[in-house]
Amino acid sequence: MHPVERAVYKWMSSALLGEQGNTIIIGCSAGPDSIALVHILHALALKCHLRLIAVYVDHGLRPAEIPGERQLVQQTAGKLGLDAEIVEVAAESEAKHYKKSLEHAARDLRYAALHRMKEHYQADYIAVGHNADDQVEEVLLRLLRGSSRKALSAMQQLENGILRPLLQLSKQTLLNYLAEQRIPFCHDSSNDDHSFLRNRIRHELLPLLEQKYDPGIRKALLKTAANLAEDEDFLEGQVQQLWDQVDVPMATSSSPEAMVLSVNRHMVSRYHPALQRRLFERILWSIGTPARYEHILAITKAVSQGRSGSELHLSKGLRVAVFRDHIQFSYPRGRAAWRGSLKNEHSRK
Template sequence: MHSLEKIIYRLLHREIAETLISRVLVGVSGGPDSMALLHILAAMRPHCSLTLVAAYIDHGLRPGETPAEWACVRAAAADLQLDCTMVTVDAAAVAIAGKFSPEQAAREVRYRAFADLVHARQLDLVAVAHTADDQSEEVLLRLLRGGGRRALSGMRYRSGTLIRPLLGIRKAELMAYLAEKDIHFCHDSSNDDMRFLRNRIRHELLPLLEERYDSGIRRALLKTAANLGEDEDLLERLLAGSWEETVVIETPDMEGEPVCRLDRSRFRALHPALQRRLIEKLLWTMGTTTRYEHVMAVLAAGREGRPGSELHLSQGLRIEVSREQVLFSYPLGKGPWRGSLKEY
């Protein structure tokens, strides 16, 4: 095995050992990072029970480049004797319908397509090609957007069924690997589009910080993410215990929507950091957004809300405050309705 392949093999064995006996969907765009990932994982097959399926997602955003990228992915899969599939999605329509940026919409439809493929093909995991460079950019991006501890801990090697084997590898190492192996790849023109904040961070802000402020800024960002990630693991364990003691989720009603009850006395006894995280998880459980202002409003309701008061959140989520509890429900189902519960 190549030295880089050995590094990734040992990392997967240490971080997520069961990955090496899995059926894995590999997201491959045709770009350098994902092409390197595909070849690295394919090189591991003689040493473990690893079944790979290459998946190319056509977002419908760059029709002029899609044929060459798909041909590149298909040729690589054929050379490696791997199954290969393409899924076409409409990211532009999702962006308009959900009022998302094109970048956010593309991510939404891509991961939705991955989940559908995993289910349809009875696979175990999805591998994507985020690198150490992507991690440092992501941490800085989240910092600029005002992210908290969880956000600044960056991406994880594993998030549910999603794995990121290259998260500790610099892009320069991957480019050297591709050159040595003579592996063909494509260039995604959207990575040069300076309308996207991530590209401005990659091409302008990070180089400026390296040149004018600290040449080790990328290492510092990675270290910050790693340290905060360890803190996050501990807080998640503490949250699990607090959740069991504080929240009751009732059987979904006829509309299929959950009803959650928050015990106020136990909630008030928690540390503020756990209170905030519990509210975030509760809103996720209810299937609504976790915007900062929403979280803070619910926190205030749980801490000192007046019995009989209500909060009206998005999609018809209503929050009723009583002396002993805070009730989260969709009394009229999900929808953009307004007004007090007392009016119905």
């Protein structure tokens, strides 16, 4: 077994993925990382009882390169005896319609397509080819965007049904593996486009940091992400305990107007603000509204300082009412923006 394959097998075994007979959708762009991933998982398929399906997502971009990429994915799958799927999506239309960046739109459509394939094949996981260099870039990207501590822990090797078996391997290690095995791959020219922030980080910022500041910056960032991930795991456990203790019942009615969630104000106020913020972040996501940081801070402040009878107006018609004993979340007029207060709403009734 090649050392790279052994490293991936060691991780899969530690994650209890080694002998469970899983079906895995592999996102394969025909680039070096995903092609290496296909070959590595194929090398482990018999030992780990894996069924593998290679999926190429055609974003409708780079028309000169797409035919070669599609052909390589199909040829690779055929040579290895794997199923292969080609899925076409329209990234430019998605970006224009929803006012997203092209990179963001392509990513959303790609993962949506992979999840559809996961459902189609009743697969257990989706595997993608992110490597250690991608992780370093992701940490810097999120840092520049002012992301939270949780976001700075970056990508995890197993997260929400997504496998990243190569996350601890460098790009160069994978390129060496492909060269040693004489495995062909394609080059995506969009990776050279400096209009994308990630590419500027890869080609400009990281080399500058290595040359002018710290040649070990990549290892340092990986260590930071790993430490933060461990901290996040602990804090998530604490938040789960808080969630269980404060008892956050939600109406089971399918009508948004009937959705009401109450949190014991006195119980929550006993906890550190950091745990309170995480609790309210989870609540906002659970009731279908964006968990914006400024909203989370406002709710946390309301717990300690809010006057009984006051209220917060948040996204999509969400109202947060402050009472002496509890904080109440509700959509008085459903999930749609509206002006006015809960007091007026009650007086109408």
